[in-house]
Amino acid sequence: MIASTQTNQPFVDGDSSPSATQSLEQASAHLRAASLRITQPRIAILNALLSRDQPTSIEQLYSDLAKGSCDLVTVYRCLAAFEEIGIVRRSFFHNGTSLFEINLSGSNRYHVVSKKTRNLKTLDAESTAELLATIERIETRLRDQGYTEVNHVVEFFAESSTTPLRAQTPLNVN
Secondary structure (H helix, E strand, O other): OOOOOOOOOOOOOOOHHHHHHHHHHHHHHHHHHHOOOOOOHHHHHHHHHHHHOOOOOOHHHHOOOOOOOOHHHHHHHHHHHHHHOOOOEEEEEEEOEEEEEEOOOOOOOOOOEEEOOOOOEEOOHHHHHHHHHHHHHHHHHHHHHOOOOOOOOOOOEEEOOOOOOOOEEEOOOO
């Protein structure tokens, strides 16, 4: 069980299944390794991220939180800190809107978004493996050229001419 360093009371909000608890403990280990305190607002935000199966906006995450658990500014600050230590990945969809998803495995998930319906689908494993191999070659080449702190953003936008994209859920981005 995870304890807040502010209250020393054990707590796990939301889903307390073994995998959710394990993911929360893994995220907390990342926080500790980065010398970030484990606070109730951070745990609430992590739980909200863990309950989502696709990238989500800060406003959507904030609406998922229990009323009074933290303010919107805290959500922004926590997500920035989580992104900096690598447990959250930012994606850019629909006219530059930033969406966030938990990334405890350290490997990025890539998505394809329907231009018409805005439905989101995670890229298949074969395409992801091919993309990762290409990205690794390019990142290595850039490092060899002297670049540091190399990262990337890749998202696909498409419309199928034969079969519409089947999505996990439509993106609700305003």
